[in-house]
Amino acid sequence: MADDDKIIVKASEIEQHFTVGEESFTVLKKADFKIKENTFNIVYGQSGSGKSTLLNILTGLQKPTKGQVEFEGNNVYQLSPNELAYFRANRIGIVYQQNFWVKSLNVIENVSLPLYFLGYNKPMAAKKAYAALELINMQSYEKKYPILLSGGEQQRIAVARAIVNDPMFVIADEPTGSLDSTTGDMIMELLHNAKVNYGRTIILVTHNMEYLSLADHLLHIQDGVVEEIPDSEIHEATDSLIRGMRDRINRLAQIKEESGHATAA
Numbered sequence: 336m337a338d339d340d341k342i343i344v345k346a347s348e349i350e351q352h353f354t355v356g357e358e359s360f361t362v363l364k365k366a367d368f369k370i371k372e373n374t375f376n377i378v379y380g381q382s383g384s385g386k387s388t389l390l391n392i393l394t395g396l397q398k399p400t401k402g403q404v405e406f407e408g409n410n411v412y413q414l415s416p417n418e419l420a421y422f423r424a425n426r427i428g429i430v431y432q433q434n435f436w437v438k439s440l441n442v443i444e445n446v447s448l449p450l451y452f453l454g455y456n457k458p459m460a461a462k463k464a465y466a467a468l469e470l471i472n473m474q475s476y477e478k479k480y481p482i483l484l485s486g487g488e489q490q491r492i493a494v495a496r497a498i499v500n501d502p503m504f505v506i507a508d509e510p511t512g513s514l515d516s517t518t519g520d521m522i523m524e525l526l527h528n529a530k531v532n533y534g535r536t537i538i539l540v541t542h543n544m545e546y547l548s549l550a551d552h553l554l555h556i557q558d559g560v561v562e563e564i565p566d567s568e569i570h571e572a573t574d575s576l577i578r579g580m581r582d583r584i585n586r587l588a589q590i591k592e593e594s595g596h597a598t599a600a
C-alpha cells in the first residue's frame with residue numbers, strides 16, 4: 336500500500352472494559368490503527384481475544400469505554416441515532432458471528448431486509464436480493480426459512496444479506512467458520528473480488544490462517560492490544576503462521592501416537 340492511499344477508517348485509543356457483577360475486566364486496552372480505502376484487512380487472534388468486540392466497536396454497535404472510531408471522516412459515536420442507522424444501512428454490510436434472522440420471513444425476504452430500510456419496494460428488493468443469492472449460488476434457497484437451514488447454508492445467506500446493498504465496507508466475523516474449504520474459498524474469493532473489481536474495503540475476522548495470504552493489512556489482537564503488522568512483515572507473519580500450522584499438525588500426530596502407545600501398554 337502506498338503511503339498516500341486514502342485512510343477511510345481510523346480507530347484511536349480504543350479501550351474496552353466490561354463489568355459483570357462484581358468483576359471488571361479489560362478486553363481491549365490499546366487499539367490504534369488506520370484502514371486504507373480498497374484494502375483487504377484481516378483481524379486475527381485467539382478465541383476470546385476481543386475480535387468480535389472490536390468489530391462491534393467499529394460498526395457502531397458497541398460504544399467503547401474509551402476512544403474514537405472514524406469512518407469516512409465521521410466520528411461514529413458522535414452521530415445521532417438516525418445518522419448512524421443511515422450510515423450503517425448505506426455504507427456497511429455486516430456478517431455477524433451469530434446468525435440473526437427474522438423467523439417469520441423466508442430467505443429472500445431476510446436478504447431483502449436491508450433494502451426495505453433504504454426505501455426499496457418489495458419487488459425491487461427481491462430482484463436485488465435474488466442477484467445477491469446468485470452470487471453465492473444460493474438462489475434455489477429463496478423460499479426456504481433460514482432457521483431451518485444448516486449452519487453453513489445460513490452463513491452463506493448471511494453473506495448475501497451483507498452484500499445486498501452494495502456496501503463500500505464489508506465487515507465479516509468469521510464468514511467461513513461453518514463452511515467446508517471449497518465453499519469457504521468461494522466466499523473469500525467473492526469478498527476479494529469485491530475489493531479488486533468494485534473498490535470495496537473488507538474487514539474480516541478469521542481463524543483460518545490460510546486466508547491471511549489474501550490480506551493487504553493484518554491486525555493481530557493479543558493481550559488486549561491490537562497490533563498492526565507492517566506491510567513489510569506481512570509475508571513473514573503469514574509464513575510464520577503457516578509454520579505454526581504445520582507444528583500444530585505434528586503435535587496432533589504426536590498426541591495420537593502417544594495415546595496409541597498408552598493404549599497398547
Ligand SMILES: Nc1ncnc2c1ncn2[C@@H]1O[C@H](COP(=O)(O)OP(=O)(O)OP(=O)(O)O)[C@@H](O)[C@H]1O
Nearest residue numbers: 353354355362381382383384385386387388389432
Ligand atoms: N457485552 C459483554 N459483556 C461482558 N463480557 C463481554 C461482552 N462482550 C464480550 N465479552 C467478553 O470479552 C471477551 C472477548 O470476546 P469476543 O467475543 O470479542 O472474543 P473473540 O475474539 O471474538 O472470540 P472468538 O474467536 O471465540 O469469537 C470474552 O471474554 C467475552 O466473554
Ligand SMILES: [Mg+2]
Nearest residue numbers: 386387432508
Ligand atoms: Mg468472535
